[in-house]
Amino acid sequence: MLFLRFDPFPVLETERLVLHALTWENSGDIFLLRGNPQAMKYIGKPTLQTLWEAEQLIVAYQENVRDKIGITWGITLKSENTGLVGTIGFHKIDRPNYRAEIGYILHPDQWGKQIMNEAIRKVVDYGFQEMDLHSIEAKINPENSQSAKVLLKNGFEKEAYFKQAFYSEGKFVDTEVYSLITNVEH
Ligand SMILES: CC(C)(COP(=O)(O)OP(=O)(O)OC[C@H]1O[C@@H](n2cnc3c(N)ncnc32)[C@H](O)[C@@H]1OP(=O)(O)O)[C@@H](O)C(=O)NCCC(=O)NCCS
Structure with a gap:
């Protein structure tokens, strides 16, 4: 069984980004x-309508970290004072199988700068x-070619369709599953 420690919250840094806890x-x-709506097009969850819903989402992220069900980082740029530009995380952790599902979203103002590429890596x-995960999966809408590109750039392979x-907003939609298996020795 996977043993997880998220306390203290693991702040991660890359060349251009800081990945931090959401507060x-x-x-x-x-x-x-x-x-x-542009960022939410393929997320399959309702687009937020109120600030209160955003606060509730943050509470849910914090509870997931506390209960080790999932972990989500806020993405902030080091060089610009733009505030938080996106989130990335393992929103489902399948501990018995050392597997987790990755998910991410970036504000459209920041698309096309390889930001999520850097965060995913x-x-x-x-x-x-x-x-100590053994594999990571990503489930995407097959029409979401931007997301597929970022996954392929990071070595993920399409495994299933x-x-x-x-079921999203009154419709059943297809799902593609991409995955990446570790080459780290356990
Ligand atoms: C998927 C996503 C995270 C990609 O992030 P990103 O940092 O822009 O990624 P990249 O810069 O590597 O760009 C990926 C591709 O998007 C496309 N793209 C870039 N800028 C774009 C723009 N302004 N409009 C439309 N497509 C664009 C390009 O085809 C690019 O591929 P290329 O670099 O090989 O040409 C981002 O588009 C996003 O947040 N989308 C909405 C949320 C989402 O769908 N999340 C995934 C759910 S599974």
């Missing part, structure tokens, strides 16, 4: 992100080296 101070930025390394496997 109430991030509520406004989470609202701008998860309330943005760091979080994947953390997952394999520090959390499930027809109408996901």
Whole structure:
């Protein structure tokens, strides 16, 4: 069984980014992100309508970390004072199987700068080296080519295609599963 330690919260750094815990101070930025229809197009969850919903989401992220069910980092740029520009995390951790599901979202103002590429690389390394995961999966809408590209750049392989496997806003949509297996010795 996977043994997880998220206390203290693991702050991660890359060349351009700081990945940090989400707190109430991030509520406004989470609202701008998860309330943005363009960013939410393929997420399959309702676009936020109120700041209160953003605060509730942050509480849920904090509870997940406390209960070691999942971990989500806020993404902040080192060089610009833009506040939080995205989130990334393992939103489901399958401890008996040393496997986790990765998910991420970036504000459209920041798309196309390889920001999520840099964040995924760091979080994947953390997952394999520090959390001792054996494999990481990503479930995406097959129309989300931007997300597929970022996964392929990071060595993920397309493993499965499930027809109408996901119910979102009154429709059943197809799901692609990408995965990456560690080369770290356990
Ligand atoms: C998927 C996502 C995280 C990619 O992040 P990113 O930092 O922009 O990634 P990249 O800079 O590597 O760009 C990836 C691809 O997106 C496309 N792209 C870049 N900028 C774009 C823009 N402004 N508009 C449309 N597509 C764009 C390009 O095809 C690019 O591929 P390329 O670099 O090989 O040309 C981001 O688009 C996003 O947050 N989307 C909404 C949330 C989402 O769908 N999350 C995944 C759910 S599984």
